[in-house]
Amino acid sequence: MKRIYLDHSATTHVDTRVLEAMLPYFSEKFGNASSLHSFGLEAAEALSSSREQVAAALGAEPQEIIFTSGGTESDNMAIKGSAYMCSSRGRHIITSVIEHPAVLRTCEQLEKEGFEVTYVPVDNEGILDTQFLEDSIREDTILISIMHANNEIGTVQPIKEISELIEGRGIVLHTDAVQSVGKIPVDVNELGVDMLSISSHKLHGPKGVGALYLRSGVNILPIVQGGGHERGLRPGTENIPGIVGFAKAMAIAREQLEADSRHMQRLRDSMVEKVRSRIPYSRLNGHEIKRLPNNVNMSFRHVEGESLLMLLDMQGVAVSTGSACSSKSQKASHVLTAIDPGVDYIHGSLRFTLGRENTMEEIDLVVDLLEEAVIKLRRMSPFEEGN
Amino acid sequence: MKRIYLDHSATTHVDTRVLEAMLPYFSEKFGNASSLHSFGLEAAEALSSSREQVAAALGAEPQEIIFTSGGTESDNMAIKGSAYMCSSRGRHIITSVIEHPAVLRTCEQLEKEGFEVTYVPVDNEGILDTQFLEDSIREDTILISIMHANNEIGTVQPIKEISELIEGRGIVLHTDAVQSVGKIPVDVNELGVDMLSISSHKLHGPKGVGALYLRSGVNILPIVQGGGHERGLRPGTENIPGIVGFAKAMAIAREQLEADSRHMQRLRDSMVEKVRSRIPYSRLNGHEIKRLPNNVNMSFRHVEGESLLMLLDMQGVAVSTGSACSSKSQKASHVLTAIDPGVDYIHGSLRFTLGRENTMEEIDLVVDLLEEAVIKLRRMSPFEEGN
Amino acid sequence: MYSRKLLEEFTDPKNVGVIEDADGVGQLGNPADGDVITIYIKVRDGILTDVKFKTFGCAAAIATSSMVTQMAKGRTIEEARRITKEEVAEALGGLPPGKMDCSNFAPDTLRMAIEDYQNKHNI
Amino acid sequence: MYSRKLLEEFTDPKNVGVIEDADGVGQLGNPADGDVITIYIKVRDGILTDVKFKTFGCAAAIATSSMVTQMAKGRTIEEARRITKEEVAEALGGLPPGKMDCSNFAPDTLRMAIEDYQNKHNI
Ligand SMILES: Cc1ncc(COP(=O)(O)O)c(C=O)c1O
Ligand SMILES: Cc1ncc(COP(=O)(O)O)c(C=O)c1O
Secondary structure (H helix, E strand, O other): OOOEEOEOOOOOOOOHHHHHHHOHHHHOOOOOOOOOOHHHHHHHHHHHHHHHHHHHHHOOOHHHEEEEOOHHHHHHHHHHHHHHHHOOOOOEEEEEOOOOHHHHHHHHHHHHOOOEEEEEOEOOOOOEOHHHHHHHOOOOEEEEEOOOEOOOOOEEOOHHHHHHHHOOOOOEEEEEOOOOEOOEOOOHHHHOOOEEEEEHHHHOOOOOOEEEEEOOOOOOOOOOOOOOOHHHOOOOOOOHHHHHHHHHHHHHHHHHHHHHHHHHHHHHHHHHHHHHHHOOOEEEOOOOOOEOOOEEEEEEOOOOHHHHHHHHHOOOEEOEEOOOOOOOOOOOOHHHHHHOOOOOOOOOEEEEEOOOOOOHHHHHHHHHHHHHHHHHHHHHOOOOOOO | OOOEEOEOOOOOOOOHHHHHHHOHHHHOOOOOOOOOOHHHHHHHHHHHHHHHHHHHHHOOOHHHEEEEOOHHHHHHHHHHHHHHHHOOOOOEEEEEOOOOHHHHHHHHHHHHOOOEEEEEOEOOOOOEOHHHHHHHOOOOEEEEEOOOEOOOOOEEOOHHHHHHHHOOOOOEEEEEOOOOEOOEOOOHHHHOOOEEEEEHHHHOOOOOOEEEEEOOOOOOOOOOOOOOOHHHOOOOOOOHHHHHHHHHHHHHHHHHHHHHHHHHHHHHHHHHHHHHHHOOOEEEOOOOOOEOOOEEEEEEOOOOHHHHHHHHHHOOEEOEEOOOOOOOOOOOOHHHHHHOOOOOOOOOEEEEEOOOOOOHHHHHHHHHHHHHHHHHHHHHOOOOOOO | OOOHHHHHHHHOOOOEOOOOOOOEEEEEEEHHHOEEEEEEEEEEOOEEEEEEEEEEOOHHHHHHHHHHHHHHOOOEHHHHHOOOHHHHHHHOOOOOHHHHHHHHHHHHHHHHHHHHHHHHOOO | OOOHHHHHHHHOOOOEOOOOOOOEEEEEEEHHHOEEEEEEEEEEOOEEEEEEEEEEOOHHHHHHHHHHHHHHOOOEHHHHHOOOHHHHHHHOOOOOHHHHHHHHHHHHHHHHHHHHHHHHOOO
């Protein structure tokens, strides 16, 4: 069975060019970048050119890039690192209700430690209430962390607007760009952010590596102690093959951004249109336009998402639900709950996240299979008529 | 020029069998282990069998293994995680003066946060003063962290003795086994430890991955917040190729331990003997016998280590100094300072760390080159006679 | 995660539907929680001659519903009432750890249908 | 890290040795810090006719010692005294960031040797 992968927001396959770039660093140029000998120099050079590549892809300077083990660590480092750094000036943080757990759980941890956190709501289409955010700013607000694009419903948040709003107020602005890099333009100066989190495996790079962009002049405290790697902000022997692969993936993502994004958007729009016309009582979750070009999140009335996912999986189609179903009481995801599609739809959401290698043929096949699956499940649903 | 790598304590090349095991997980079986579909299941299965492999190599249970990004993170997680967990019971921690910075800097951070830390000294051969340790134990001692083997001078510490000493006293025992795994037997029950740190790239596994062994029933708080990965103790999308490679490296290390260790020890002993007989005023740092089979750390009177390293590097031989030379005032390493070889020797240390693929021919060649280099530098030394 | 057995049951469930003139009906769960099972029974001489279900929920909810209806059909009321979650789970080749609760859900709904029948018929 | 130029100078240093009947000697650093440079000079008619060094230290310390002796040889005392760390570093193709301090070390020692000469000869 040919499998169709439509879960690129969960993770992506490593691009062959990326793997090729990584390979020499496992067993040949395997040195520790801190070593003074020739093996060390090879590694140090790879580290430094990777840093340049990642910086270039973001419009940043090389010394503004700190390599981490992934998006979760970048988010933790950004939020805790600047909270601890600025705690003498204030202890108020602003974030949104639809952030990734890497941000939400970190903020909750800081609340336990005496920080205060305001969670800004979103509208029914998943767009941040910037007026609420503005009204939440206080004298002691030190940090605002708002995701660039949401991982479930793909909505793109007005980061630039927020950065203009707080300009000159001495508040550090962080954005979790894990889902946006490689799908829409991400330029740190264009966005006006002080910190930005990235995860390599979301953009056809290897797992276990990521970065935090940290604007020159903005200071944070390290959350891990050890040797002096990454300017002392992220100690531990650098994962050179991972970093090289990540940098290559960033370079490719930047180079192909326009073409990839146009291609994915075409598939996205076609898929939404076909589903809407073929499957009654389906709705698009999130915003019609202000969304990632690769995100299709739809709910189907009276159908439960996990069942739908399993039926599609048995046909070789890999998708994701918006919600984590882990017990009898399947709590709807915090993101779906925030945009409130209504009780008939909230458990029936499915997330299709496209990749640059998906084709229109795949989309057409998936729509066929989806239609069948929805019909089958609706026939079983106690909320639907019929025997 | 054929290069000879004798810096295996800094990092090692990835074994070809390890790389082979990893390869399918980059671009084919690339799923996110949390995903419910078939790609996710492949990843989850790889994760679970890797966990079994790592556990088996340590005599542990699979659920006692937490995958991390490396030794530094494992050390931070173990020490902070249990300190925060037990802080209501006490705030006193015991460690040694010769720990890796990942332990020392973490302890210093905890001191800033109100914990008290006792640093146990070592004797002139680098072996821990267990009497001092025993005398340091207090009512409020919650954690003891002593490295299994030292990364600079290779001394192996009496962990089993310590665990027997504190048996039943409710003190958590952590050991940093980053340098010992793959060189000497490491069995968590034999050692009697509650937590044990490992780093994959020190044992022919990939960089950017490691593990913390956490004994069932011992609780720690997570130091990073996010999704529920690794039982909520280490969130972030799992680095499947890295973990698979690490597990394979652990399995190989365990399988070959006896043979590898015998081979390296033969090279080690031969090297020490040859250097001693050929180069006057050379001394072995650390303990004659209680040391890793792959560690040769020697000082050469009136010779500075970094120069020696550079001369050897120019002949293709990769070694390391004990000390970090980063400015005019080249501070001797904290480990050398702790064993105090005297002012004539403290800056002249060189660390040769052998790997299982090194040969006797290589060792003989290195001894020749070393002798030449020492003679050359002594001729330049203001402390040596002659023009 | 799910056993092959469970997935087979899920993709090809038996006894889906409504019994229009059911002797007893049970319904558990609510749409806000994401799981609702309805079970219909037909009883003759103390034997469940027909059992049907309609379920909104995850694959485990659907598979256990299907399994419990098959296990109940042809049994006496007493036998059907005593079907345990362990039996259902076992018949499905086991449930993943997080889903064990689920397996109670279908037999409970069946018991509710039986109770409904008994109440209606004053038994 | 080190430039090719510096490494060449380090592996093949010039003017290594002691001038037994030196007119001036300078020594800086101490063994506990891991860096000691000794520079010997021979002066005739205000010109440094011979300059030699012995150095215990890192590659940069040895290379800068060698370079400064070559730059000083044949120069007048005044010229030699004015050799800067920047000139030394430049002649070596630059020093790594952490080693810039090092480059001051050799010219300072040379200046000490010159002072020693001047003190001894009451200049
Ligand atoms: C928006 C967002 N932030 C953070 C993360 C965490 O990234 P990682 O799993 O690589 O640590 C993810 C992905 O899981 C994400 O989608
Ligand atoms: C004893 C010891 N502990 C911890 C570490 C840290 O490991 P890593 O650099 O993989 O984080 C090292 C190696 O650098 C080490 O030798």
